[in-house]
Amino acid sequence: MENMSLVPLELPQKLTDGEGGSYYAWNDVVFPFLGAGQIGYVLQGSNGVAGIMYPESKEEKVVKLEKGDTIVVPKGVVSWWFNAGNDELNIIYLGETHNAINPGNFTYGLLAGAIGILKGFSNKTIAKAYDINDEQVNELVGSQKEALILKLEQGLTMPKPSNYDLTIEFDEVKPDFQVKNGGSIRFLTSEKQSTLEGIKICGRLLKLDPNAMFGPIYYAQESGVELSYVTKGSGWVQIVGLNGQIALDTKLEVGQLFAVPKFHVIAVGAGDEGIECFSIVTTSKPRLAQIAGNMSFWKTMSPQVLQASLNVTPKFCELFMDKIENTTIIMPPN
Known part of the structure; x- marks a missing residue:
C-alpha cells in the first residue's frame, strides 16, 4: 500500500454483468480461494438476505440486509447474497488485502458457477469425494x-x-x-460488533x-x-x-473512493448539501x-x-490559544 495512488477513483471496473445483477471492483479481482476480511455497507435496498457459513460450523447464519446496515465478512467464510426485494440491492465492500494472494485485490473462491473450484478437479476426484457416479458428476459440475x-x-x-446478530445499522451506533x-x-470496532474480533480493521461513518x-x-x-467511499453529497478532501x-x-x-x-x-469538508x-x-x-x-x-x-x-508574537500566541479553545474536531459552517 506504500505505492498507492491518492487520486480519487470514480468508476470501478465491471467484472461481471448478467440478468441477476452486476459486480464491480476498483482493481483486478482474482478468484482463487476465499477472501480477506472485509466490511460490507448497504448503499441501497430494503430486503436483502445474506447467508454466512463459518469454517467447521454446523449451521448457516441467515441475516436480513437493508440500507444503512453493515456486515462483517471474515476471512475464510463462505457466503451467498440474495435480493428478496423489488428495488436494487447495492452493497460496497471495503477490506484489508495485505495478506491476499494478490495484495490490493480481494481474493475470492467460488464454490459454484461457471468458474467454481469444482471445475478444476477431474471427474474421478469429484465422484470419489461426493460418492456419486459419472452422470451425477456431470450434472453437479456442468x-x-x-x-x-x-x-x-x-x-x-x-x-x-x-435473528443472528451479524449486522448492525451504522446510524444506531x-x-x-x-x-x-x-x-x-x-467507529465500528470489535467492542461494538463482536464479528470484528481478530480482524485488524474497523469501520467508520463520517457525516458532515x-x-x-x-x-x-x-x-x-x-x-x-x-x-473511504463517498456515499452521499459532495465536498472536498x-x-x-x-x-x-x-x-x-x-x-x-458520490461514488468516489480515496485512500x-x-x-x-x-481534512474533509462538506459542500452545500453535506x-x-x-x-x-x-x-x-x-x-x-x-x-x-x-x-x-x-x-x-x-x-x-x-x-x-511558530515564531509568533506573544499577542498572536494568546489569540491562537483562545481560538483553539472554541474549536473542535468537526467545525460547523461560520
Whole structure:
C-alpha cells in the first residue's frame, strides 16, 4: 500500500454483468480461494438476505440486509447474497488485502458457477469425494452457466433471515464525536460488533452537515491506512504527508473512493448539501490525533514552546490559544 495512488477513483471496473445483477471492483479481482476480511455497507435496498457459513460450523447464519446496515465478512467464510426485494440491492465492500494472494485485490473462491473450484478437479476426484457416479458428476459440475450472479428460477424459495446478530445499522451506533450543526463520526470496532474480533480493521461513518469540516486529523495509535467511499453529497478532501507537502487536494462526489496512507494528515469538508463517507481503517483500535481543535497538541503545549516553535508574537500566541479553545474536531459552517 506504500505505492498507492491518492487520486480519487470514480468508476470501478465491471467484472461481471448478467440478468441477476452486476459486480464491480476498483482493481483486478482474482478468484482463487476465499477472501480477506472485509466490511460490507448497504448503499441501497430494503430486503436483502445474506447467508454466512463459518469454517467447521454446523449451521448457516441467515441475516436480513437493508440500507444503512453493515456486515462483517471474515476471512475464510463462505457466503451467498440474495435480493428478496423489488428495488436494487447495492452493497460496497471495503477490506484489508495485505495478506491476499494478490495484495490490493480481494481474493475470492467460488464454490459454484461457471468458474467454481469444482471445475478444476477431474471427474474421478469429484465422484470419489461426493460418492456419486459419472452422470451425477456431470450434472453437479456442468449445470451452472453464470460465473458469479444468477437470477433464480420461478418457484425457488430462499431461506428466511434468522435473528443472528451479524449486522448492525451504522446510524444506531453511538457517535464517537458529534457536533451540533457540524456532523458526527461513528467507529465500528470489535467492542461494538463482536464479528470484528481478530480482524485488524474497523469501520467508520463520517457525516458532515452542509459546509462543515472534519479535521485535520491522523491516526495516532496503530496507525493504519484509511479507505473511504463517498456515499452521499459532495465536498472536498486535502491530505498532507510528513514532509509538509500536499499529497491530495481535490473535490469529492458520490461514488468516489480515496485512500489515506499511514501517518498522513487529512481534512474533509462538506459542500452545500453535506457529505457522508463510509470508511475502513486498518487498525482495530482507532485513535484520532487532532491537529486543530480543543483536543489538539497545541492546546496542551506550553505557551512559550508554542510561541517559539511558530515564531509568533506573544499577542498572536494568546489569540491562537483562545481560538483553539472554541474549536473542535468537526467545525460547523461560520
